[in-house]
Amino acid sequence: MASALMVLSAPGVAQAQAQASSAPPAATDLGQVEIRGTRNSDTEARQESTASKIVIGREEIEKQGDATLGDVLKRLPGVTVQGTPGRGGAIRMRGLGGGYTQILLDGERIPPGFSVDSLTPEQVERIEILRAPTAETGARAIAGTINIVLREGRKAALDDLKVTRSQEHGEGSSILNWVRNLNTAPMSGTFTLSAMDNQRPDESVTVIDSDYRDDQVRWSESSGRRKGVHANARLQWKGEQGKTLTITPFLIYSEYAAFGRIDARRLADANITDTALTDNHSRYAAARLNGQWGQRLSADDRLEVRFGLGQAKYNQHITQTPQISSTPALLSNALDEQRFTDRNTSLNAKWTRVLDNGHQWVSGLEHEGVRRVEEASAGAGDESGNLKARTTRWAAYTQDEFKINPNWSAYVGVRYESILTQGQVSEELKRNQSQVMTPLLHALWKPDPAKRDQVRMSLTRSYKTPTLYNMVAPLRYSRDYPITGNNVPTQPDRVGNPDLKPELATGIDLGFERYLDGGGVLSANVFRRNIQDLIRYQTTTTCVSGGARCVSSPQNVGDAVTQGVELEAKFRLNQVWVGAWPVDIRSNVSFFRSKVKDVPGPDNRLDQQPSMTANLGADYRLRGMPLTLGGNLNWNPDYDTRRSQEQWSYQGIKRVVDVYGQWRYSAATALRLTLSNLLPRDYETASTFNTGAQQETARTTDRNWRNIQLRLEMKI
Numbered sequence: 001m002a003s004a005l006m007v008l009s010a011p012g013v014a015q016a017q018a019q020a021s022s023a024p025p026a027a028t029d030l031g032q033v034e035i036r037g038t039r040n041s042d043t044e045a046r047q048e049s050t051a052s053k054i055v056i057g058r059e060e061i062e063k064q065g066d067a068t069l070g071d072v073l074k075r076l077p078g079v080t081v082q083g084t085p086g087r088g089g090a091i092r093m094r095g096l097g098g099g100y101t102q103i104l105l106d107g108e109r110i111p112p113g114f115s116v117d118s119l120t121p122e123q124v125e126r127i128e129i130l131r132a133p134t135a136e137t138g139a140r141a142i143a144g145t146i147n148i149v150l151r152e153g154r155k156a157a158l159d160d161l162k163v164t165r166s167q168e169h170g171e172g173s174s175i176l177n178w179v180r181n182l183n184t185a186p187m188s189g190t191f192t193l194s195a196m197d198n199q200r201p202d203e204s205v206t207v208i209d210s211d212y213r214d215d216q217v218r219w220s221e222s223s224g225r226r227k228g229v230h231a232n233a234r235l236q237w238k239g240e241q242g243k244t245l246t247i248t249p250f251l252i253y254s255e256y257a258a259f260g261r262i263d264a265r266r267l268a269d270a271n272i273t274d275t276a277l278t279d280n281h282s283r284y285a286a287a288r289l290n291g292q293w294g295q296r297l298s299a300d301d302r303l304e305v306r307f308g309l310g311q312a313k314y315n316q317h318i319t320q321t322p323q324i325s326s327t328p329a330l331l332s333n334a335l336d337e338q339r340f341t342d343r344n345t346s347l348n349a350k351w352t353r354v355l356d357n358g359h360q361w362v363s364g365l366e367h368e369g370v371r372r373v374e375e376a377s378a379g380a381g382d383e384s385g386n387l388k389a390r391t392t393r394w395a396a397y398t399q400d401e402f403k404i405n406p407n408w409s410a411y412v413g414v415r416y417e418s419i420l421t422q423g424q425v426s427e428e429l430k431r432n433q434s435q436v437m438t439p440l441l442h443a444l445w446k447p448d449p450a451k452r453d454q455v456r457m458s459l460t461r462s463y464k465t466p467t468l469y470n471m472v473a474p475l476r477y478s479r480d481y482p483i484t485g486n487n488v489p490t491q492p493d494r495v496g497n498p499d500l501k502p503e504l505a506t507g508i509d510l511g512f513e514r515y516l517d518g519g520g521v522l523s524a525n526v527f528r529r530n531i532q533d534l535i536r537y538q539t540t541t542t543c544v545s546g547g548a549r550c551v552s553s554p555q556n557v558g559d560a561v562t563q564g565v566e567l568e569a570k571f572r573l574n575q576v577w578v579g580a581w582p583v584d585i586r587s588n589v590s591f592f593r594s595k596v597k598d599v600p601g602p603d604n605r606l607d608q609q610p611s612m613t614a615n616l617g618a619d620y621r622l623r624g625m626p627l628t629l630g631g632n633l634n635w636n637p638d639y640d641t642r643r644s645q646e647q648w649s650y651q652g653i654k655r656v657v658d659v660y661g662q663w664r665y666s667a668a669t670a671l672r673l674t675l676s677n678l679l680p681r682d683y684e685t686a687s688t689f690n691t692g693a694q695q696e697t698a699r700t701t702d703r704n705w706r707n708i709q710l711r712l713e714m715k716i
């Protein structure tokens with residue numbers, strides 16, 4: 001940067017010296033000067049990648065002052081977050097359901113039971129979004145891949161300390177985040193610590209409309225408190241001849257306790273007839289140690305070996321105790337327990353060779369093992385015995401990325417993966433094995449290499465494997481109904497299916513990108529996926545424990561297709577209108593369509609896929625004041641999904657408005673006020689089961705509230 005400034009300034013210096021004797025130099029008003037480094041580097045990483053990639057760095061992550069990583073992800077192009085607004089939930093791409101989006105942590109698949117939403121933004125260095133799979137990152141990514149890279153040490157950066165206090169519907173929460181940069185040679189890195197004490201209320205109303213039992217309404221309310229500590233570090237040692245060693249330990253511990261009350265009555269009754277108290281306690285602890293050794297074998301060859309091991313323990317205890325009951329009772333005495341231990345190991349090797357003709361050839365081998373031991377619930381009965389299961393995965397891949405000419409770049413790869421899952425439930429052994437070969441092709445075309453327009457093309461094969469729990473889960477009884485007798489189709493029992501096959505998808509992506517002078521991007525992307533052997537939970541009536549029980553289990557239900565358009569625009573307002581304020585605009589809108597071919601329409605879409613999702617955000621730093629203002633609107637429409645001949649589900653409108661203001665007292669201290677979910681609205685979901693002879697609909701309305709957050713940010 002310094003040399004570039006010297007070169008650019010040299011003609012001006014010479015001219016000034018030549019005119020020094022004749023006239024004094026004239027004063028020049030340069031106006032407002034803005035230096036934007038991080039944004040451009042993120043944009044350049046996206047622009048230079050042959051495969052379609054979006055990179056979100058620290059500047060963008062910190063901008064809104066979010067409390068959870070899920071709040072950051074929900075604003076990204078094509079990303080949706082399941083669940084009630086302001087409550088977090090599972091992360092999806094392109095509106096597709098669970099398992100279609102591959103989520104990585106430092107390039108490794110996240111361990112079972114780990115929630116991305118439990119991460120704080122302060123723990124994350126950058127987020128990488130790949131819309132199409134690559135051989136190196138893995139092909140279990142029908143919707144795409146989200147790679148979360150944890151914080152990296154920076155020699156010039158100071159330590160960060162952030163203290164946050166928030167309020168929601170009368171309940172207070174506190175969060176402490178500390179980032180320590182380590183700059184001692186030859187070791188460098190960073191240490192991140194997050195401690196939280198969150199209290200949050202929950203309220204919901206469920207109305208059950210049935211033609212074979214009494215219609216009823218239930219009111220549920222609870223107050224929950226979660227206390228937890230997260231710690232992670234990245235330590236890097238650099239030796240001679242290109243040798244590097246990186247160690248990334250990661251620890252999580254959290255406890256949750258919630259006490260609540262359920263009131264119920266039949267619609268024919270004017271007064272509450274049944275009341276039950278609920279008690280929910282859970283504990284989650286996880287530890288992971290990953291490492292990477294890199295060594296340059298020659299001027300053109302480099303070897304990297306990655307290893308990892310980890311363990312997670314989860315313990316949950318839920319009780320429902322009736323206090324007042326009618327005859328027959330609407331609320332039963334219930335006990336639900338879950339205790340499991342997961343252990344995972346991984347060992348990967350990658351060899352990179354740079355060839356003379358511009359090819360970069362990467363090949364690798366991967367091994368991953370996951371073991372789960374689960375104890376039976378004391379209230380679930382003998383048929384829901386203890387579970388011991390394991391998954392073993394082997395993979396091999398090779399890929400070549402190269403530039404054909406100044407206009408064309410290409411990527412060719414192939415990946416083979418073999419997955420064995422087996423488990424023992426009580427005395428029964430269940431086993432499932434699958435092998436998948438996935439060819440992958442990406443191309444990048446620049447009509448004029450001197451300009452900033454480019455076109456991306458991808459033809460790939462990807463897949464979704466059944467989870468360990470899909471295949472070997474023991475029978476779980478619905479909580480509101482006793483073990484013996486009958487239950488109802490809207491609250492079925494659940495069990496696994498060891499005969500599941502993986503879903504295979506052939507996909508095509510086509511995108512156009514225009515990178516703007518001074519930063520920013522305009523892009524349009526279209527995609528299509530043809531999916532074979534779609535997996536979906538189906539409810540059937542089965543004889544269990546002497547009664548006709550409704551049991552839900554995963555099944556391969558046939559083929560499906562999904563397609564969509566994703567539009568994105570990031571720019572400063574004065575890049576479009578001369579004289580406008582330099583407001584940073586962030587906007588994206590995506591439209592989705594899908595169809596499950598063996599399910600009659602209408603609304604036979606894939607699970608949890610809205611017809612669209614949209615974000616509009618803006619940020620502006622006031623001139624002459626140390627104040628930055630910004631906000632974001634996230635919106636998803638409501639939609640119905642026909643899941644089978646007899647089953648429907650409904651998800652309501654989600655509209656989330658977040659605004660913030662940051663006052664910077666000095667270069668090292670700032671105060672931030674954030675209003676999340678500024679305009680809260682109730683969130684509705686429903687499930688319907690209709691056989692023609694029997695019909696029932698359960699419709700739930702969840703309340704949510706505005707969250708007010710005040711944060712002190714300091715660099716030490």
